[in-house]
Amino acid sequence: MVRSISSHAIAPANVLRGDGAWDEALPQIASLCTRPLVLGRSVSTEAHRQRLVTDLKSHGLSPLQDQLHFDCCEQDLQRLASGLGGCDAVLAAGGGKVLDAGKLLAHRLELPCITVPLSASTCAGWTALANVYSSKGAFERDVALGRCPDLLVFDHGLVRQAPPRTLASGVADALAKWYEASVSSGDSTDGLVQQAVQMARVLRDQLLIDSPKALEDAGSAAWVRTAEACALTAGVMGGLGGARCRTVAAHAVHNGLTQLEACHPILHGEKVGFGILVQLRLEERLGGNRLAAQAHRQLLPLLQQLRLPVCLDDLGLAEASLSQLQEVCRFACREGSDLHHLPFSVTPGALLEALVGAAELSPISL
Template sequence: MGAHSTQQHAIAPATVLRGPGAWHDSIALVQGLCQRPLILGRSPATRALRLQLRTDLEQQGLQPEAAELEFDCCEEDLGRISAEITSLGCDAVLAAGGGKVLDAGKLLAHRLKLPCITVPTSAATCAGWTALANLYSPQGAFQGDVALDHCPELLIFDHELVASAPARTLASGIADAMAKWYEASVSSGASSDGLVQQAVQQARVLRDQLLLEAEAALAEPGSDAWIRVAEASGLTAGLIGGVGGARCRTVAAHAVHNGLTQLEASHGQLHGEKVGFGILVQLRLEETVGGSQLAAQARRQLLPFFQSLKLPVSLADLGLAQASLQELQEVATFACRPGSDLHHLPFAVEPADVLAALVSTTTACPALSSLDG
């Protein structure tokens, strides 16, 4: 693409409400978008919350309907719920939940050309912000991502809702957000595009803020540090992707996540937990294949930080201590498949390189210790 070619950016939701009580303050805006929204969710843990959201809307004269995902964001669910939306005459999709619920809501709204409202119930990802959705198989294996026309019409980031989520979800969001720096700084290359340069620097500032305040945020939910870290993970990370566009892509960290999802044993780990491990694998690749001593230094810095947040830093932490060589080869092969974001690295990487990085990043996988090096 030439330096002066026209580029399109889906930078941000049309409106973002953030703060304690943002949900109640948003209802008038919801009324301005629709009369019969479909409230989409999945987790039994948030079912009571979604019922309360429905009651709140009904009390203001709206006629909300409800549906639940059976799986992750997958075509089987999307087809079923799309038919429900049409038959019920819903005029918007309001997705309330974690990243996969938000992705499913965005994708349904995109396909049916309806307004989309996202209500994150944790800061585990920036999915409430972005014009992108990940598709999975019913078994939870990553299949691919879908670029959407625009970001949601309304994002409601209610601090009280997000603070009620387990601390593990925020730690996961921190890892996912930190990947913005480690991936965008590589994928942007030597871009002369001012917006790309600014997005990369914003990703660096985001990383530094998280390094400084993550532990304090997790220690005291609702504190000023918690607010800054939760919004950095749930909002700023999405903004960076919107401003930077295609040149601030995911690289090996997310490609490793995508590979790990092919193994059922990893499905108990959150998206950001697998991405965080993927950052360590990417840095190992930059060190061993790319010859970067800076990457080695960054990895040594991140290891104790991730451990302090109780993030997985080994295959054993990911539930893969007993993974066979064949299973890890499957992860590496998927991460290196044609078109994978891993190939945005500035050097060629083969599945054998990824396998070696997976194993040498780990600290406890006895069956594979002979490959560690």
């Protein structure tokens, strides 16, 4: 009998969530370390990081501070690793790329990792995965990590202060869990994978209902459910389902779009949301999936309501040349790309057609 063993980094060792979660986390942080590196990047979140540093000091810790110069990239990671004398943990506070950099740095240095999301734009604070970019912001590769963070602190008060655009971006990124996992793993016979896929479906349904209200009122219960769905629950799918609950075309399109400088101001989830529309168009036209056309008709109005990009113009690519769009498609279709987890082949030319027509509505089939 052949034994099949799989390893799952499902969740952080501990998760604190809710208003005031940061204050409750301080004793736990003190039990993990005495000299953490507080890592951030954005000028807009600097005041929050300074508060974290002050609070850490008030609990007897001696935090160091540094910030990324770029996205999560080797240049930054190597610089940080060479200058961390005496650091005994990494505390990453910020958006997805800061959290990814903190996780990857802690992984390489074999240090405890603490993630403090300052928005709900991704589930990076949860996962055992990091995306690596060039110093110019172009996606290069993803890196699987040995474990999820030791502590995730999701303080509603901190996250509420982020621009609403970041939550909308998180909604798009979380929605992709269903549209991608259902294609790559929907026919799996593995029980954990099946459960992860169905969790992604429930997550999608909740976001379809709650996200408009959440964007209207940050004080609502819908905001809490939506923010936690994007930053916490979305991370469960990859941990439970493992590599078989894969990203597919939506994230491959994101990776291709990052190759163009004009797209760099567009948030991760904003590009992924556009990628979902592209994937559904591919499923319909190349895969013969009529349900994909219905899903497209359901999703497009929500993305528009949340003011998310649905066409190339929205992505800042109104003036993009044909060669630039072909570059996006070549990268998305390169060997080893997640796009090839689709159950049919896709050429760069077919992908280009789907990019251009991502927001077009197909005729209703009778």
